[in-house]
Amino acid sequence: MRDKKFKSKKHGLGGFRLTGAIHIFDRAIQLPRLGRLRLKERGYLPVEGVQILSATVSERAGGWFVSVQVEREIPDPKATYKPVVGVDLGILALATISDGTRIENPHALKRDLGKIKRLQRVVSWRKKGSANREKAVRQLVRAHLRVANVRKDALHQITSRLATLAPAASAGGTKSAVVLEDLNVSGMVKNHHLAQAIVDVGFYEFRRQMDYKGQWYGCQVILADQFYPSSKRCSQCGHIQATLDMGTRVYICELCGLMIDRDLNAALNLEQLTTGSSPESYACLRQYRRYRCRESVSPGYQAVLVEAGTEQQSTCE
Structure with missing residues (x-):
């Protein structure tokens, strides 16, 4: 029993x-x-x-x-013909939209990390089973809850804004499609210098909210291939740089001399991947695939568009 x-x-x-x-x-x-x-x-x-x-x-x-x-019965969303936007997620800025809008990262954990460490030390100093220890534990739990709420509030605001409202104040209506990068978060957190900052952003939660909110409001969520060089490619001429350090915040094209914010350049490349507004977009993708296969760093991948929730396939030419 x-x-x-x-x-x-x-x-x-x-x-x-x-x-x-x-x-x-x-x-x-x-x-x-x-x-x-x-x-x-x-x-x-x-x-x-x-x-x-x-x-x-x-x-x-x-x-x-x-x-x-x-x-509750939700009616089917009406078809929209608004422009497509690209969204680049990052650490310094939570999201950079291709129309120039920049959403700042609240850095929820980083802002309250000193307080959390101090409260954790207080808990360790208190005697187990005492009333003072229970009081210190409650204060620590409330501090962690505040961090989670700040992060969740920021993600809900930006995802609802992208799925229902136009990012630019001059435009109106729901965006017909939002293009995101298919980030390898598990591989990114292996960098111990950036792991805490990456986890603090909540990339997976951002994508999860965009998936179901896009279905609610008729906004198609599209994922670019994981190996698409959105940061290395010039959004004006299509030239792809061989290397680009993480600390380089301003993208300078070696071919046409374009100087642009790194995150904005990546967002523009994501937008052009669907709209095909740049005549060199498909040529540069073929060039990038041949470069990856030739260098044998890893198999070459075709930069394809995949709708969120569907199976992704990659091919090498």
Whole structure:
């Protein structure tokens, strides 16, 4: 016979799910067995045109949160004929859009890392099982929760802006397609000098949000091939530089003399990959494939466009 394991107040309650008669009001929510509870945040739970299925109550860092599962019919998005934009993700700037818009990176972890380290030392100094240790643990958990919330808020704002609104203030309407790079995040974090900064950005979460928000609002999310030289290629003449250091923030073309921000140049190349606005775009891709095969660094890959969620295939000429 298995021993019963009772819940402990020391380790938190986690969360629980409720079904039945659930009613949502402007400033409160009524749950089964709990009654009517006031909400600190108002106006974010769906009320009209939805069928409420269940509610999940969870506890994080001493705060209680409720999420509601609803069923709602979403009409098919209307076809749009707005221009395509390329988006280059980075560490210094969270996203650089091909129309010149630059979204700054909040650096959520870097900004509060000193505070987190100090709170972690306080926890290690306190005696295990004491009330002071529990108090220090709660402060540490709240600091980690703040970092996660700042990062999540920044990602939701930029992904919603790309999927629903035009990046430029002069333009209007939903973008018909957003071109992103298929980043190898697992390989990027092997660089121990940049691993913490890369993880702090949240590249995978950015792509995940763009996938489902694009389906909601009719914005097609396209992934460029992982080996497409968006940073090394000149967005004006199509020339590809052999090497480009990570510290070089201004791209200077050796052929035409173009001087442009490195991230903006990459975003423009991603946009041209779909629109074909540059006559040298396809020629430079063939040149890059031959270069990779000739150098035998790794197999040459064709820079192809892959819709998010589909299987990607790469070929060598």
